[in-house]
Amino acid sequence: MSRDTSFIMSYGQREETRLEDLYTDTQMELLNDCNESLGFLESLEQLLGDHAVFNPQGETIYVMGDAGVGKSILLQKLQNLWSKKELQTDTIFCFKFRCRMFSVFKDTDQISLGDLLFKYNCYPDHDPDNEVFDYILRFPEKVLFTFDGYDEIQMHDLMNVPEVVSPEVKAHPVQLLISLLCGKLLKGSQKVLTARTGTEIQSRVIRKKVALRGFSPAHLKTYIDLHFKEQEHQALVSLQLDASPHLCGLCSTPLFCWIVLKSFRHLHTMHDSFHLPETCITLTDIFLLLSEVFLSRTRSPAPSLLKKSTRCVSETFKAGLKTLTAFAKLALQGMERGSFIYSQEEITECGLAEEDLTMGFLRPVSDYDASGSPATFELLHIILQSFLAAFALVLDEQAAASSILKFFTECSRKSEPTCLLFGFCVCGSSKSNEKMPFETNEHLQFTNLFLCGLLSKANAGLMEHLVSPVLLKKKRALLKSYLSTSVKSHLIGLPHYDSEDGKKVHVLPNFLWMLRCIFETGSKDIALMTAKGITASFIKLGYCNVFSGDCAALNFVLQHRQKLLGLDMDNNNISDYGVKQLRPSFCKMTVVRFSVNHLSDSSIEVLAEELCKHKVVEVLGLYNNNITDAGAKLIAQIIEECPKLRVVKYVSNLHQSKV
Numbered sequence: 001m002s003r004d005t006s007f008i009m010s011y012g013q014r015e016e017t018r019l020e021d022l023y024t025d026t027q028m029e030l031l032n033d034c035n036e037s038l039g040f041l042e043s044l045e046q047l048l049g050d051h052a053v054f055n056p057q058g059e060t061i062y063v064m065g066d067a068g069v070g071k072s073i074l075l076q077k078l079q080n081l082w083s084k085k086e087l088q089t090d091t092i093f094c095f096k097f098r099c100r101m102f103s104v105f106k107d108t109d110q111i112s113l114g115d116l117l118f119k120y121n122c123y124p125d126h127d128p129d130n131e132v133f134d135y136i137l138r139f140p141e142k143v144l145f146t147f148d149g150y151d152e153i154q155m156h157d158l159m160n161v162p163e164v165v166s167p168e169v170k171a172h173p174v175q176l177l178i179s180l181l182c183g184k185l186l187k188g189s190q191k192v193l194t195a196r197t198g199t200e201i202q203s204r205v206i207r208k209k210v211a212l213r214g215f216s217p218a219h220l221k222t223y224i225d226l227h228f229k230e231q232e233h234q235a236l237v238s239l240q241l242d243a244s245p246h247l248c249g250l251c252s253t254p255l256f257c258w259i260v261l262k263s264f265r266h267l268h269t270m271h272d273s274f275h276l277p278e279t280c281i282t283l284t285d286i287f288l289l290l291s292e293v294f295l296s297r298t299r300s301p302a303p304s305l306l307k308k309s310t311r312c313v314s315e316t317f318k319a320g321l322k323t324l325t326a327f328a329k330l331a332l333q334g335m336e337r338g339s340f341i342y343s344q345e346e347i348t349e350c351g352l353a354e355e356d357l358t359m360g361f362l363r364p365v366s367d368y369d370a371s372g373s374p375a376t377f378e379l380l381h382i383i384l385q386s387f388l389a390a391f392a393l394v395l396d397e398q399a400a401a402s403s404i405l406k407f408f409t410e411c412s413r414k415s416e417p418t419c420l421l422f423g424f425c426v427c428g429s430s431k432s433n434e435k436m437p438f439e440t441n442e443h444l445q446f447t448n449l450f451l452c453g454l455l456s457k458a459n460a461g462l463m464e465h466l467v468s469p470v471l472l473k474k475k476r477a478l479l480k481s482y483l484s485t486s487v488k489s490h491l492i493g494l495p496h497y498d499s500e501d502g503k504k505v506h507v508l509p510n511f512l513w514m515l516r517c518i519f520e521t522g523s524k525d526i527a528l529m530t531a532k533g534i535t536a537s538f539i540k541l542g543y544c545n546v547f548s549g550d551c552a553a554l555n556f557v558l559q560h561r562q563k564l565l566g567l568d569m570d571n572n573n574i575s576d577y578g579v580k581q582l583r584p585s586f587c588k589m590t591v592v593r594f595s596v597n598h599l600s601d602s603s604i605e606v607l608a609e610e611l612c613k614h615k616v617v618e619v620l621g622l623y624n625n626n627i628t629d630a631g632a633k634l635i636a637q638i639i640e641e642c643p644k645l646r647v648v649k650y651v652s653n654l655h656q657s658k659v
């Protein structure tokens with residue numbers, strides 16, 4: 001286990017990074033059953049302890065977080081700590097599972113618990129009399145399980161599969177998984193399960209809950225310092241990041257941060273004048289950077305110390321177009337099939353050669369082959385799969401242009417209830433063999449988002465080198481018209497209600513994806529139309545899982561609004577970076593509700609400056625943040641200087657006093 005977990009996934013199979021050289025704690029917030037904060041976990045060593053357990057009958061510790069926030073790495077670190085006996089636990093066996101492997105089984109497969117543990121997970125060297133298994137059955141509390149990526153199992157209504165109660169009975173692996181999680185099998189064993197935010201898990205199963213909130217500014221600094229050994233690089237990157245709260249906001253997600261820093265290192269070494277983009281960087285730009293790095297690493301000669309080349313992005317993409325197209329095709333096929341794993345044949349069929357496998361897009365997977373089955377691969381990260389799938393939609397010159405919208409259609413259709421269980425479906429579905437691509441549609445939402453970015457005006461210069469300009473124009477027009485229509489109908493369909501503060505509108509989760517897409521397109525027309533389309537005087541985005549990177553998207557739309565607007569964003573994770581990105585919009589905000597958002601005094605500095613300048617604010621909500629005395633003084637200043645301000649909510653801050 002110690003050897004298995006020592007390295008962070010080897011991107012490009014060229015370089016391995018030692019986990020301990022790069023692992024940086026992220027913000028691990030403990031939550032109760034109602035998702036209210038119970039404070040932060042100080043260190044991972046304490047994850048298995050009894051602190052913050054809200055349901056002692058529950059058997060599973062549930063770690064949730066957004067895409068790329070570091071759930072898989074957290075489990076890796078946990079396993080590594082376990083192997084070094086540094087975890088607060090007296091377990092002596094540890095089994096690590098990636099949930100996506102459960103989708104590899106056929107619907108009809110039936111295996112025993114023993115097989116699941118010893119054939120599909122690890123192989124005890126010598127245990128002819130089943131001594132190990134018998135011991136585990138007798139002392140389940142001596143076993144630790146980690147299950148990574150519950151959202152990656154492609155089944156609906158997972159928690160309703162019939163449970164297995166006897167370890168001797170053969171059952172479908174998913175049934176075994178659910179039975180383990182519920183404690184029907186190996187009751188008392190310790191279990192840590194990770195999943196993307198929003199994945200439904202029955203609360204009776206959950207013992208305690210941890211939400212990963214990404215890097216705080218201090219973590220970000222530590223991570224930069226770990227990433228760059230040279231002080232000169234550390235300083236340069238910090239300086240460039242400081243110039244862009246939006247980029248910092250994106251970098252609070254470790255995956256995006258890793259890409260940005262990795263790209264910086266590579267492109268800065270190759271080219272003299274490489275700077276991180278300061279403003280308006282989008283997620284698409286981040287994944288374009290990553291692709292550029294992968295494509296250029298194989299093409300260009302090693303950089304000479306004396307002479308660095310001039311960076312030409314379109315040349316790099318043009319030179320790598322054939323390979324990129326092949327990877328994109330592979331990703332799209334996976335997306336359509338609902339699969340993250342590729343066989344060697346599928347890879348060859350898409351036109352990829354042996355040497356392409358070392359570029360960085362793909363990496364080999366060893367977890368799945370139970371007994372020496374042929375090698376399988378997966379894309380570096382699921383979000384990269386979504387990105388490449390979007391690239392395939394843009395590059396495809398054969399399919400009808402309108403096919404670029406297929407995942408949008410899929411996502412809008414997805415809200416209909418479906419029953420797609422396997423053969424043992426409790427509601428007796430006749431479609432037992434049908435598999436929808438992905439249980440959640442977040443992967444498709446990401447593809448849509450990247451599609452918007454790739455077809456944006458800002459990227460037209462690059463894309464025109466890769467696709468015929470006429471086709472590109474057609475696709476862009478189609479997308480724009482689709483987005484406009486769906487934004488209009490979405491806004492009309494939002495639930496409005498009257499309150500003493502005027503007409504309020506509750507925003508649905510899809511609205512956030514819409515905002516993200518609009519921001520990626522960079523289209524002022526659509527932003528303007530959206531801003532005008534919000535007829536209510538108050539929008540409620542509470543509990544919508546808004547993270548700091550989203551605030552640029554929100555600001556992009558709100559900038560175009562003329563009328564005053566109240567904004568309720570209580571219970572999200574916008575952090576100081578988010579508040580900084582909203583700066584231009586404060587001039588029209590009558591209600592500013594940012595309670596429970598991990599804000600510190602630096603947010604209050606921005607608020608004090610802007611709210612006192614414009615004096616339109618009426619309600620200010622800031623409870624449950626990290627504001628100290630200095631911030632409290634600034635709030636007092638806002639109260640003094642803003643005559644319309646009638647409500648201020650400010651308790652449970654570090655200052656612990658009521659204003």
Ligand SMILES: Nc1ncnc2c1ncn2[C@@H]1O[C@H](COP(=O)(O)OP(=O)(O)OP(=O)(O)O)[C@@H](O)[C@H]1O
Nearest residue numbers: 022023024066067068069070071072073254255258
């Ligand atoms: N705590 C951390 N310290 C250093 N790097 C990290 C950390 N967490 C994540 N990373 C970097 O971000 C990448 C993505 O993280 P990870 O795969 O764990 O995300 P995830 O939350 O599991 O995403 P998904 O929901 O898509 O599975 C890692 O490969 C690693 O490079």
Ligand SMILES: [Mg+2]
Nearest residue numbers: 071072148149
């Ligand atoms: Mg993961």
